[in-house]
Amino acid sequence: MSMLQATGWLGNLTNEELNQVEKRGILKRYCAKKIIFEKDEVLNRYYYVVDGLIQAYHQNRDGRKWIVGQFSQGDLFPHTGLVGDETIYPASSKTLASSILFVIDRQAARELIHRIPSLGQWITQFLANKNQELISRFSDLVLEPALSQLVSLLKRLARQSGIQVSDGWVLIPNLMAEQDLAAYIGVAPETVSRLFRRLYRRNCAKSAGRGKIYVNFDKLPI
DNA sequence: CCATTAATTGGCA
DNA sequence: TGCCAATTAATGG
Numbered sequence: 001m002s003m004l005q006a007t008g009w010l011g012n013l014t015n016e017e018l019n020q021v022e023k024r025g026i027l028k029r030y031c032a033k034k035i036i037f038e039k040d041e042v043l044n045r046y047y048y049v050v051d052g053l054i055q056a057y058h059q060n061r062d063g064r065k066w067i068v069g070q071f072s073q074g075d076l077f078p079h080t081g082l083v084g085d086e087t088i089y090p091a092s093s094k095t096l097a098s099s100i101l102f103v104i105d106r107q108a109a110r111e112l113i114h115r116i117p118s119l120g121q122w123i124t125q126f127l128a129n130k131n132q133e134l135i136s137r138f139s140d141l142v143l144e145p146a147l148s149q150l151v152s153l154l155k156r157l158a159r160q161s162g163i164q165v166s167d168g169w170v171l172i173p174n175l176m177a178e179q180d181l182a183a184y185i186g187v188a189p190e191t192v193s194r195l196f197r198r199l200y201r202r203n204c205a206k207s208a209g210r211g212k213i214y215v216n217f218d219k220l221p222i
Numbered sequence: 223c224c225a226t227t228a229a230t231t232g233g234c235a
Numbered sequence: 236t237g238c239c240a241a242t243t244a245a246t247g248g
Contacts, residue, residue: 146236178229188237193230210228210245229244235237 004050004102012118021112021119025104030095038092046082046109049075052099053174056091057183067184069130070096070176079130082109082123096176141186149185150195151220154205158215168218169206175213 004022013021027050030036036047039058047054049071056068056077068091071077077093080086104112113120133156140149154172162170175181178196182189199205204221206214 177227179227189229190231190238191236194236197230223248225246225248227244227246229242231240231242233239 004048012122013116017116017119020116021104022102024108024112025102028101028103030099030101032095032098034095036093036095036101037089039090040088043078043081043087043089044106046104046106047077047093048102048104049073049077050100050102052101053096054093054099054101055096055180056093058091065183066186067180069134070184072174076123076126079127081106082113082127137185146185146187146191147195147198147221149187150181150192151199153181153185154213154215155217155220158217162215165214168216169214170217171208172213172215173211175211177211 004018025048030052036054037045051073054071054075054077056071057065058068059065069077071093078089078091080090113123136152137149140152144152157172157175158170161174162172165171176184178192179189182192185192196205196207199215199220200207202219204216204219208214
């Protein structure tokens with residue numbers, strides 16, 4: 001079982017340490033659109049994404065949704081309770097696509113962090129990055145209009161998973177659906193649709209079919 | 223092919 | 236911009 005190793009994210013660990021980690025958790029396969037846990041449930045498991053796509057979100061009684069984040073290969077979630085004493089999940093999460101998760105009990109996770117310093121380091125760094133990203137999103141949400149939020153999201157995705165295709169053009173191969181983009185930046189789906197129309201018209205972006213889009217890094221506003 | 227779900231559009235607050 | 240309603244497009248059986 002070297003699936004954790006294959007993800008490359010725990011690369012700092014020695015084989016022995018990796019074994020320590022692997023024998024304390026199990027691999028679990030999920031179909032698409034399955035709830036993994038819901039907000040306010042008791043936080044007793046952590047999940048490391050070996051493969052697939054997961055969405056974390058808040059939802060109110062009216063069904064209105066705000067997407068906290070999306071996790072893919074190499075991500076660990078939730079992001080609370082590893083060092084502090086939070087006892088419930090801060091958001092709900094579900095699979096967007098069929099996924100393989102490495103599942104580990106909370107207590108076991110805490111022991112591992114204690115036992116393997118480099119793992120603690122990795123997690124600290126990981127959480128810091130997630131935190132930074134979230135702060136930046138909140139800042140945009142409060143300070144920037146929708147177009148600028150969308151553009152900064154596209155830029156981040158292009159940086160993270162973009163594929164260079166030609167002069168200035170980058171393909172984002174796994175873009176979430178427009179309604180998810182809307183729930184992510186906190187605007188109505190119609191707004192996202194109209195913003196994309198503007199970007200297409202200005203030749204800043206080109207649609208490439210479902211879940212794919214070309215963006216021109218240089219021409220994108222802001 | 224049909225049944226759903228997603229995206230687009232126009233109108234109006 | 237948001238929300239609603241009416242279409243139209245895209246998907247997945």
